[in-house]
Amino acid sequence: MRDSDDALTIDQLNTFLLVAKYSSFHIAAEKLFLSQPSVTSRIQALENDLGVTLFVRQGRGIKLSDQGEKLVPIAKRIIGMYHKARTTLEN
Amino acid sequence: MRDSDDALTIDQLNTFLLVAKYSSFHIAAEKLFLSQPSVTSRIQALENDLGVTLFVRQGRGIKLSDQGEKLVPIAKRIIGMYHKARTTLEN
DNA sequence: GACGTTTACGATTAACGTAAGGATA
DNA sequence: TATCCTTACGTTAATCGTAAACGTC
Numbered sequence: 001m002r003d004s005d006d007a008l009t010i011d012q013l014n015t016f017l018l019v020a021k022y023s024s025f026h027i028a029a030e031k032l033f034l035s036q037p038s039v040t041s042r043i044q045a046l047e048n049d050l051g052v053t054l055f056v057r058q059g060r061g062i063k064l065s066d067q068g069e070k071l072v073p074i075a076k077r078i079i080g081m082y083h084k085a086r087t088t089l090e091n
Numbered sequence: 092m093r094d095s096d097d098a099l100t101i102d103q104l105n106t107f108l109l110v111a112k113y114s115s116f117h118i119a120a121e122k123l124f125l126s127q128p129s130v131t132s133r134i135q136a137l138e139n140d141l142g143v144t145l146f147v148r149q150g151r152g153i154k155l156s157d158q159g160e161k162l163v164p165i166a167k168r169i170i171g172m173y174h175k176a177r178t179t180l181e182n
Numbered sequence: 183g184a185c186g187t188t189t190a191c192g193a194t195t196a197a198c199g200t201a202a203g204g205a206t207a
Numbered sequence: 208t209a210t211c212c213t214t215a216c217g218t219t220a221a222t223c224g225t226a227a228a229c230g231t232c
Contacts, residue, residue: 005102006100006101006102006105006173007100007101007102007221008100008101008173009097009098009099009100009101010097010098010099010100011096011097011098014097024186025186025187025188026185026186026187034223034224035223035224035225036186036187036188037187037188037189037223037224037225038222038223038224039187040187040188040189041221041222041223042222044188045221045222050176050177050180051180051181052180057187057188057230058231059186059187059229059230059231059232060185060186060187060230060231060232061185061186061187061231062186062187067180070179070180071176071179071180074172074175074176074179075176077172078169078172078173078176081165081168081169081172082097082099082169084165085141085162085165085166085169086141088161088162088165089141089142089143089158089161089162090142098196115211116211116212116213117210117211117212125198125199126198126199126200127211127212127213128198128199128200128212128213128214129197129198129199130212131212131213131214132196132197132198133197135213136196136197148205148212148213149205149206150204150205150206150207150211150212151205151206151207151210151211151212152206152210152211152212153211153212183232184231184232185230185231185232186229186230186231186232187228187229187230187231188227188228188229188230189226189227189228189229190225190226190227190228191224191225191226191227192223192224192225193222193223193224193225194221194222194223194224195220195221195222195223196219196220196221196222197218197219197220197221198217198218198219198220199216199217199218199219200215200216200217200218201214201215201216202213202214202215202216203212203213203214203215204211204212204213204214205210205211205212205213206209206210206211206212207208207209207210
């Protein structure tokens with residue numbers, strides 16, 4: 001069981017943004033060179049961490065939930081900030 | 092061995108900021124209710140992820156390295172963004 | 183039945199705490 | 208020697224992939 005600690009990872013946010021972009025777990029899995037169940041696990045862990053449902057499961061496919069929509073821009077900013085950190089320090 | 096993946100965690104950044112604030116691993120460990128070696132591990136993992144040395148070890152104590160100084164404001168912004176995500180979604 | 187997501191499960195990897203080691207004052 | 212960080216090591220928890228199951232088309 002995962003508590004609502006601060007265990008959030010950049011990998012989780014990256015995975016989330018890819019799934020959101022393609023509205024697909026298996027395409028995100030391809031892009032990440034990961035198995036599809038691993039993507040499911042990452043999203044579930046993220047949903048658990050944040051205490052919200054990010055995607056609406058509708059049988060064959062999925063789509064972003066309202067909360068998921070809200071997370072997208074913030075996730076992008078965090079990822080951007082992370083890359084800024086890397087480039088700032090890589091010199 | 093830790094590759095330069097995107098395995099960065101919020102916990103690592105939080106730990107980093109606390110260590111930087113107190114210039115002390117063992118005080119950060121207290122604040123985090125963690126053992127001192129765990130703090131060492133987290134910082135080492137972060138240094139590995141980013142490929143830089145964040146603290147200058149000087150026997151008894153430590154201090155921020157130049158790269159560490161650069162990371163502080165960026166880490167603060169990432170943490171702030173993370174909390175914004177939580178408050179935005181908690182409603 | 184084909185396609186896409188989830189669950190189950192065993193194996194690999196990472197994180198933690200206790201205890202011991204190393205370095206400085 | 209007292210203080211603080213690091214290394215060693217055994218244990219516990221998280222992550223992954225394969226295989227099977229479930230739900231829509």
